[in-house]
Amino acid sequence: MFVLIxxxxxxxxxxxxxxxxxxxxxxxxxxxxxxxxxxGEITAEAGLCVVIPCSFTTPDSFKTQHIVWYKCEPSxxxxxxxxxxxxxxxxxxxxxxxxxxxxxxxxSDLSQKNCSIVINDLTASDSGSYQLRVxxxxxxxxxxxxxxxxATVFVKASLPLDLSQxxxxxIPPLTEGQQTTLTCTAPGLCxxxxxxxxxxxxxTGENDSHITGDIMTENLTAVTQRRSSTLTFxxxxxxHGTNVTCKVxxxxxxTTEETVTLNVTYMKKPGITGGAIVKEGETLNLTCSVESFxxxxxxxxxxxxNTNLQNGIxxxxxxxTGLSTLIITNVTAEHSGRYICTVKHxxxxxxxxxxxxxxxxxxxxxxxxxxxxxxxxxCGCISQGVPLPTIKWPLMKNHNExxxxxxxxxxxxxxxxxxxxxxxxxxAVECVSSNxxxxxxxxxxxxxxxxxxxxxxxxxxxxxxxxxxxxxxxxGVLLSATLCCLAKTCxxxxxxxxGNLDGTLEMVTTQExxxxxxxxxxxxxxxxxxxxxxDGAEAVEKGAPDLDGGPKDTEYASIDFSVLKRRSVxxxxxxxxxxxxxxxxxxxxxxxxxxxxxxEEIKHCVPEEEEAEDAALYSNVKDIMGEI
Numbered sequence: 115m116f117v118l119i120x121x122x123x124x125x126x127x128x129x130x131x132x133x134x135x136x137x138x139x140x141x142x143x144x145x146x147x148x149x150x151x152x153x154g155e156i157t158a159e160a161g162l163c164v165v166i167p168c169s170f171t172t173p174d175s176f177k178t179q180h181i182v183w184y185k186c187e188p189s190x191x192x193x194x195x196x197x198x199x200x201x202x203x204x205x206x207x208x209x210x211x212x213x214x215x216x217x218x219x220x221x222s223d224l225s226q227k228n229c230s231i232v233i234n235d236l237t238a239s240d241s242g243s244y245q246l247r248v249x250x251x252x253x254x255x256x257x258x259x260x261x262x263x264x265a266t267v268f269v270k271a272s273l274p275l276d277l278s279q280x281x282x283x284x285i286p287p288l289t290e291g292q293q294t295t296l297t298c299t300a301p302g303l304c305x306x307x308x309x310x311x312x313x314x315x316x317x318t319g320e321n322d323s324h325i326t327g328d329i330m331t332e333n334l335t336a337v338t339q340r341r342s343s344t345l346t347f348x349x350x351x352x353x354h355g356t357n358v359t360c361k362v363x364x365x366x367x368x369t370t371e372e373t374v375t376l377n378v379t380y381m382k383k384p385g386i387t388g389g390a391i392v393k394e395g396e397t398l399n400l401t402c403s404v405e406s407f408x409x410x411x412x413x414x415x416x417x418x419x420n421t422n423l424q425n426g427i428x429x430x431x432x433x434x435t436g437l438s439t440l441i442i443t444n445v446t447a448e449h450s451g452r453y454i455c456t457v458k459h460x461x462x463x464x465x466x467x468x469x470x471x472x473x474x475x476x477x478x479x480x481x482x483x484x485x486x487x488x489x490x491x492x493c494g495c496i497s498q499g500v501p502l503p504t505i506k507w508p509l510m511k512n513h514n515e516x517x518x519x520x521x522x523x524x525x526x527x528x529x530x531x532x533x534x535x536x537x538x539x540x541x542a543v544e545c546v547s548s549n550x551x552x553x554x555x556x557x558x559x560x561x562x563x564x565x566x567x568x569x570x571x572x573x574x575x576x577x578x579x580x581x582x583x584x585x586x587x588x589x590g591v592l593l594s595a596t597l598c599c600l601a602k603t604c605x606x607x608x609x610x611x612x613g614n615l616d617g618t619l620e621m622v623t624t625q626e627x628x629x630x631x632x633x634x635x636x637x638x639x640x641x642x643x644x645x646x647x648x649d650g651a652e653a654v655e656k657g658a659p660d661l662d663g664g665p666k667d668t669e670y671a672s673i674d675f676s677v678l679k680r681r682s683v684x685x686x687x688x689x690x691x692x693x694x695x696x697x698x699x700x701x702x703x704x705x706x707x708x709x710x711x712x713x714e715e716i717k718h719c720v721p722e723e724e725e726a727e728d729a730a731l732y733s734n735v736k737d738i739m740g741e742i
Contacts, residue, residue, distance in 0.1 A: 146173040149229075149246060149261040156267045159277050160236050161368025163304030165220070166244055166265050168229035176257065178224050180249040183217065183231055185210065188243045192260065199244075200231060212239070220335070232338075234304045235365045238271035277301065277370035281311075281360045288349040290380030296345040298327070298360030298372070303338040307365050311343035314359040316373075354378035354407055381406035381459040386468045393551060394474045398445050402455035402466065403437035410459040412438035417452035417467075445472050447500075476503035476547040476554050479526075484560040486538050493558055494530045495545035503549040505529035509541075 142148035150169045158164035172178060183200040184193030198209035200217040202224070216235055221228035229246055244267060247260040279301035288294050300309050308329055315323040327343030334340055343360070347353075353376050361371035384404035392398050404410050414423040414431065423440065425431040430441040442449060454467045476499030484493040497503050505527060510516055516533035527547075535541060543558045 142171075143262065146171065147176075147248075147259050147261065149263050151263055151265045154266075156265060157270060158233075158236050158240075158267060159270050159279065159368075160238055161277065161364035161370075162236055162279065162302045163232055163234040164236055164240075164267055164269070165232050166230060166267065168231070168246060168265070170227055170229050170246065170248060170261070172248060172250070172259070173252070176248075176250050176252040176259075178227075178248050178250040181219075181224065181229055182247040182249065184245045184247065185213070185240075185242050186245065188264075188266075193245050199233075220338075232304060233267075235307050236269045238269050241267055241269045243267075277368065280370055281362050281372045283358070283360050283372050283374045285374060285376065288353070288376060288378040290349055290351055290378055292349055293346065294349050296358060296360075297342055298345075298362070299340060299342040300362045301370060303334060303340060309341060310363040311341075312361045312363070313343070313345045314361060314371075316357040316359065349376075349378045349380075351378060351380040351382055351405070354380060377407065379407060379460060381410060381457070381462065381464070384412075384455060384457045384464060384466045386453075386455055386466055388468075390468050391471045391473060392445055394446060394472055395444055398440070398442040398449060398470060400440045400453060400468060400470075401437055402440070402457075404457045404459070405436060406457075406459050408460075409435050410457045413456045413458075414438065414440050415454045415456065417454060447472050447474060450500075471500060473500045473549075473551055475499060475551045476549045478545055478547055478554050478556045482545060482556065482558055484543050484558045485563055486535075486541075486560050487563045489534050489536055489538075490532065491535050491538050491541065491543075491560070492530065492532045493543050493545070494528065495547065495556075495558065496526065496528050497545075497547035497554070498526050499547070499549045499551070500525050501549050502527055503547045503553075506546045506548070507531050508544050508546060509533075 148171045150167075152167050156164060156166060180202045182198055182202075184197040185199045186193035186197040190197075195208045196210070198206070199213035200219075201209060202219070213233070217231055217233050219228075220230040220232060229248075233240060243264040245260065245264045247258055249256075249258040251257065281301060282299040284297040284299075286294055296313075298311055298313070300311060308331070311327050311329060313325040313327050315325065325345065327345055330342050330344070332340040332342070345358070356376050357373050358376060359371050359373040361369060363369045382405040384402060386400055386402050388400040389398075390400075402412055402414070404412065412433065414429070415421075416423060416428075423429050423431065428442075430443075432439040432441070438455070440453065450470055450472045452467050452469050454465055456463060456465045476497055479496040479498060482495045484491060486492075493507070493509075495505050495507075497505055502522065502525060505520070507518070507529070510518075510531070510533075513533050516531055519530045521528045529545075538560065541560065543560065545556050545558055547554045
């Protein structure tokens with residue numbers, strides 16, 4: 115146990131005993147009394163503590179009951195009761211009052227032969243020589259022994275903030291938005307008076323903020339303790355770069371402090387600066403900046419593109435700590451769109467965007483023009499531009515009654531004006547389109563259109579203008595028909611003059627002179643009827659018996675069937691239904707001649723199609739009689 119305490123004190127309090135030599139001396143005196151002390155002077159700082167290492171041995175017959183420490187001037191060979199600074203016998207009230215409560219043994223078990231002491235709250239007056247005495251019993255006799263060897267302590271008088279030992283400030287990693295705790299540990303492992311620990315927060319250009327922290331004591335050994343204070347707060351970007359000081363105040367106005375700078379991992383919201391509206395042909399200049407620790411990586415993209423904008427290819431990128439500038443020269447309408455700035459910082463990747471609009475001059479599109487109908491003039495003007503242009507009609511200045519209809523679609527505006535003009539033949543219509551970039555003017559073409567009444571009159575005029583053509587055509591048709599009829603009439607007159615149809619044609623059958631004998635009639639009944647020759651040749655009738663049964667001489671007749679009217683297809687079909695042949699007297703009256711002639715004239719003027727239908731000739735008496 116003694117060895118453990120000795121090692122702890124040797125290394126933990128070594129800063130306080132900076133002037134002491136590590137080498138030890140072990141002088142022994144008569145009768146076996148020996149003491150071990152640090153060789154050389156032990157240096158300590160005022161306000162702190164000092165440890166005087168010590169061990170002793172006595173004869174086996176001596177039983178140690180108390181130990182006494184003295185502080186006296188080096189000139190004295192032997193210290194007296196007035197020089198006592200520590201006595202293990204609590205009933206002993208002798209000694210120097212300035213050391214009361216400031217001196218303690220490192221090991222309270224005297225059998226361990228450890229006589230080391232700790233002196234707290236040192237002052238400059240604590241410098242001097244320290245001597246040890248042991249009191250006990252030897253062979254039932256009370257006896258004491260004072261060692262001649264002494265330990266020398268030098269307390270360095272220090273001004274405020276002049277301690278060589280500093281507090282220890284422990285800072286964990288700081289992240290914005292997270293709670294953190296700073297710990298400040300006082301120098302020295304003394305068990306003396308509790309020091310005061312104060313936190314001072316010093317911002318840039320601000321006054322110091324003082325916070326007195328609670329003291330926590332950690333007992334390392336029976337006589338050594340570690341005292342510390344904590345400061346808990348929520349880290350933020352405002353804490354980054356600020357200074358925090360831990361100040362430890364001991365007795366006698368002795369203080370020491372340690373100042374540290376806080377580094378908080380944080381990133382504020384990124385932002386984009388620069389003009390988002392740029393005219394066509396000018397330069398787009400956007401800067402994305404972010405305040406962060408540590409520095410962030412910034413990239414630019416455009417909505418609709420799959421890759422980042424590359425320096426020298428898509429744009430000119432100028433990157434610096436915490437910012438990136440996007441420069442595009444000679445912009446066109448294609449550069450309009452959304453540009454996105456992406457910031458990669460530690461575990462977060464926020465984005466910020468800006469909508470860029472490339473403006474251009476207003477222009478009037480094809481399709482603009484005017485239509486005049488009667489006294490109404492209607493004009494339409496179509497214009498495009500960014501920003502959206504407005505359309506004005508200078509013509510409206512001279513008229514009080516008009517109507518204007520305006521429609522908008524994306525970057526296109528369509529304006530239609532309607533007004534009444536008695537005479538618009540000399541009217542000049544101008545459309546003026548303008549936006550903040552400038553204006554465009556255009557004189558519109560006026561197209562004349564007729565009203566429905568005018569359209570009707572125009573149609574009538576067209577018909578009248580073509581009437582002469584129609585009259586000429588009809589005249590030609592009538593002349594052709596007249597000539598045809600005249601030609602047929604002349605042909606008919608010519609036939610009459612030749613004697614083919616001169617006078618009345620009669621076919622009379624009598625009993626004395628029958629056309630066909632009875633036997634022949636029977637034969638015809640059995641064989642149906644004979645067709646007349648198609649070529650109009652003579653027909654020879656065979657002899658037949660008299661109707662009364664008497665034989666008669668055969669008579670021949672010449673019949674010209676060309677002057678007979680031809681039956682129509684319908685009549686021929688109707689006549690074919692009758693299979694019996696009738697014989698009758700055919701008598702041609704003078705009054706029928708005119709009718710037949712008239713029919714013949716009409717027949718010759720009938721078109722060829724109708725004439726073809728009447729191609730069949732009647733070849734028996736019944737057919738001829740039916741037509742007459």
